[in-house]
Amino acid sequence: RRLDGIRDEFAFAAGNWLPRRTMTRCMHWLARRQERWLVQGLIWLWQHVGGLDLSESADQQFATLNECFTRRLRPGARTLDPDQGAVLSPCDGIVMACGRVCEGLVLQAKRHAFSLDELLNDVWLGAHYRSGSWVTLRLTPDMYHRFHAPASGRIGRVDWFPGDLWNVHPPAVRRVPRLYCRNERAVIRLASDHFGLISLVPVAAIMVGSLRVRGIDPLLGPDSPGPATLKPTDGTDFVERGQEMGWFEQGSTIIVLLPESIALDPDLHPGKRMLMGARLGLSRCERLSR
DSSP states (O other), X not given: OHHHHHHHHHHHHHHHSSOHHHHHHHHHHHTTOOXXXXXXXXXXXXXXXXXXXXXXXXXXXXXSHHHHHTOOBOTTSSOOOSOTTEEEOSSSXXXXXXXXXXXXXXXXXXXXXXXXXXXXXXXXXXXXTTTSEEEEEEOOTTSOOXXXXXXXXXXXXXXXXXXXXXXXXXXXXXXXXXXXXXXXXXXXXXXXXXXXXXXXXXXXXXXXXXXXXXXXXXXXXXXXXXXXXXXXXXXXXXXXXXXEEEEESSOOEEEEEEOTTEEEOTXXXXXXXXXXXXXXXXXXXXXXXX
16 A cells, blocks of 8 residues: 555655646657657557557558547447436546535545636536536546537537646545646537536646637637637538547546536446447436336
8 A cells, every 4th residue: 555655645746846838848849740750659658658549540641649549439439328318428538536516525635636627617507407417527648539519409608717737636536626627628518408508618728738629719728818708600500420520639627517416427437448439328208118
């Protein structure tokens, strides 16, 4: 146990004592270099040291490291839960925490909780989920980095909040109070006729400070002004269930907020690995009718 504690402290220090914003800008620059030898060498290193698996990728050759980060999957690599009463996981990820919202608070890790009002910077929206549920999904650097619509609906608005760039790996989540509220993040409101208002909160982290959201220009990142409220361009606001909504430029975290009308899937638990399209929850009305 002591050795595990030392490893944990080292992992936290390595990921957070570095100048986070400078490191993120350096990664942004490096990921866009087009020297073929550099791109191939970095991808080879990522495959052999970082566990990158490109077997599901639609492409095998990339002009930049960023193209590899934001790769698309080949057709059929992910399937959507066939139950139309199910809310889908918007991304591949590891469940960090999940449960019912308790008095406006959401669990970050043991001994750490944070306020929805602070995360969303909106008292009305926080109150909307006061009796709802949440799931925190962490995307590791080797995972598929695009996120998709958990249900069909309209993207009403995207709120962008500049902030810090703490690492979002478990050692940091256990040590940094209100980490998700302090980091750069977006709040994407998805209005579904079937489920009501669902919110996705993509949270940036060190070396992941850029985020692309469907219908929103420009790329959101460390130099984007804010707080800002952005609207999708005409014709891009409606998304079908499972349709792409955006991507991170490397891995990070998405917090999914669900209204009271949706019950979390009972098989969800911290540590579970999810694939985009898997079931996160089910409409309570449909669950009761079965």
